[in-house]
Amino acid sequence: MSSQPYPAALHQSSTQSRTLISQNGQNTPTGGGTPNSGTGAPELDVRQQLLNYQKMFDQAAYPFINDASAYEKLSKIGQGTFGEVFKARCKSTGRMVALKKILMANEKEGFPITALREVKMLEQLKHPNIIDLIEVCSAKSSAPATKDRTTFYLVFSFCEHDLAGLLSNPKVRMSLLHIKTMIKHLITGLNKLHRSKILHRDMKAANVLISREGVLKLADFGLARPFVQRENSNVPRALYTNRVVTLWYRPPELLLGDRSYGTKIDVWGAGCIMAEMWTRQPIMQGDTEQRQLQLISALCGSINQEVWPNCVKMPLWNVMSSDTNTPLPQGKKRVLRSKLRHLMRLDGPDGRSQSDFKDDDAMNLLESLLAIDPDKRPTADEAEDDIWFYKEPLPKANVQDLMDTIPTSQFEYTVGKGAHAGRGRHHNNQPRPNQAQRQSNAIPAGQYRDTIF
Numbered sequence: 001m002s003s004q005p006y007p008a009a010l011h012q013s014s015t016q017s018r019t020l021i022s023q024n025g026q027n028t029p030t031g032g033g034t035p036n037s038g039t040g041a042p043e044l045d046v047r048q049q050l051l052n053y054q055k056m057f058d059q060a061a062y063p064f065i066n067d068a069s070a071y072e073k074l075s076k077i078g079q080g081t082f083g084e085v086f087k088a089r090c091k092s093t094g095r096m097v098a099l100k101k102i103l104m105a106n107e108k109e110g111f112p113i114t115a116l117r118e119v120k121m122l123e124q125l126k127h128p129n130i131i132d133l134i135e136v137c138s139a140k141s142s143a144p145a146t147k148d149r150t151t152f153y154l155v156f157s158f159c160e161h162d163l164a165g166l167l168s169n170p171k172v173r174m175s176l177l178h179i180k181t182m183i184k185h186l187i188t189g190l191n192k193l194h195r196s197k198i199l200h201r202d203m204k205a206a207n208v209l210i211s212r213e214g215v216l217k218l219a220d221f222g223l224a225r226p227f228v229q230r231e232n233s234n235v236p237r238a239l240y241t242n243r244v245v246t247l248w249y250r251p252p253e254l255l256l257g258d259r260s261y262g263t264k265i266d267v268w269g270a271g272c273i274m275a276e277m278w279t280r281q282p283i284m285q286g287d288t289e290q291r292q293l294q295l296i297s298a299l300c301g302s303i304n305q306e307v308w309p310n311c312v313k314m315p316l317w318n319v320m321s322s323d324t325n326t327p328l329p330q331g332k333k334r335v336l337r338s339k340l341r342h343l344m345r346l347d348g349p350d351g352r353s354q355s356d357f358k359d360d361d362a363m364n365l366l367e368s369l370l371a372i373d374p375d376k377r378p379t380a381d382e383a384e385d386d387i388w389f390y391k392e393p394l395p396k397a398n399v400q401d402l403m404d405t406i407p408t409s410q411f412e413y414t415v416g417k418g419a420h421a422g423r424g425r426h427h428n429n430q431p432r433p434n435q436a437q438r439q440s441n442a443i444p445a446g447q448y449r450d451t452i453f
């Protein structure tokens with residue numbers, strides 16, 4: 001974030017920001033009092049009032065926000081759920097940035113609360129393994145239909161690659177050291193997040209970016225939210241929505257309707273990403289919540305009180321365990337280790353593929369991250385200190401040597417098609433095929449199947 005402060009309006013709720021702007025003596029909505037204000041002023045038609053607010057918002061001056069014209073847009077690199085993302089260059093410094101346009105679906109409400117939340121969290125999260133928010137900037141539209149409308153952009157430092165893209169590119173050959181370094185960065189970034197009392201809630205390979213210098217950055221805080229630590233077990237935790245986390249990376253507690261979840265939901269996601277580093281595609285690709293639970297049971301063993309004593313307390317336990325079509329399978333052994341062991345392929349020191357993966361420490365860490373019982377998963381802090389990271393080869397500060405082997409940016413590579421198309425958040429819980437699947441002749445484009453690896 002730049003040292004320039006944001007205008008006060010951006011630090012307030014939309015209602016507060018309206019008040020602040022009015023107090024400046026500018027942009028006061030015309031037409032009298034608010035509905036039911038009790039001032040005796042004639043009540044405005046609600047629509048008219050919203051239009052007034054819109055006008056006020058559009059006319060507001062944002063003196064501490066840089067104008068987006070400071071950046072030259074180069075290409076569109078992504079279409080996020082909340083708006084487009086462009087690669088751009090800072091005209092004065094030449095620095096490459098990603099401009100994430102804030103979708104103003106509800107412009108009359110002012111700066112969207114979801115974006116405000118993302119900005120506020122990113123302000124706190126200055127860390128080498130977390131995407132760097134440089135500043136927020138604004139632009140006035142010149143298009144006739146939206147003339148003088150204000151558009152806001154989040155300005156991030158630009159990352160050349162995302163992990164999903166790297167993994168789906170067969171030309172990218174990773175050694176154990178590359179993988180260990182990237183997992184270490186991922187867990188270190190997650191630890192910073194959790195120490196800052198923030199849940200990411202959308203851990204997936206597509207939300208993990210890698211800079212040209214080979215440093216991994218946790219990105220996309222669109223679903224992130226602050227959480228309150230439960231100090232005393234008698235005090236109920238706050239309830240959150242469980243409609244979070246892309247289905248393939250969603251842990252059993254969320255699939256079973258938990259609304260008082262904690263940091264362990266992100267730890268499960270880190271486990272899925274860790275396994276994917278070797279399998280090169282998401283390890284459990286269900287198309288419904290029930291199927292996802294079945295795939296988890298098939299790989300990680302049956303979900304029952306023996307492995308997870310509190311599972312029966314989950315809100316959807318009864319519904320899911322007695323579902324007539326797809327009941328939760330019982331009697332399934334945990335085969336994570338044996339299944340993944342021979343699927344994990346690594347480029348050996350001689351450059352040839354080693355099919356049998358023998359790193360028990362890596363397997364032990366993976367096993368713990370993917371524990372069915374969230375209480376048995378390590379915290380990110382514990383995982384960061386795992387013995388695996390203290391054994392040879394020791395993780396490095398970056399994977400610059402790997403980046404140097406990739407001639408073209410993954411973004412440039414996919415430009416025009418919209419980088420990461422199909423790997424974004426799954427709308428309506430419908431997973432889309434990842435790039436590896438789209439490239440496979442076995443699966444027609446636009447289709448997916450339940451898969452377990």
Ligand SMILES: Nc1ncnc2c1ncn2[C@@H]1O[C@H](COP(=O)(O)OP(=O)(O)OP(=O)(O)O)[C@@H](O)[C@H]1O
Pocket residue numbers: 077078079080081082083085097098100131156157158159160162206207209219220221222419420423424425
């Ligand atoms: N700092 C960055 N550097 C390079 N590309 C980026 C950066 N930030 C975002 N992108 C690109 O823009 C895409 C969308 O960004 P982001 O994931 O933050 O938005 P979103 O609206 O939350 O998207 P989604 O719906 O995919 O979760 C990313 O998948 C990535 O391709």
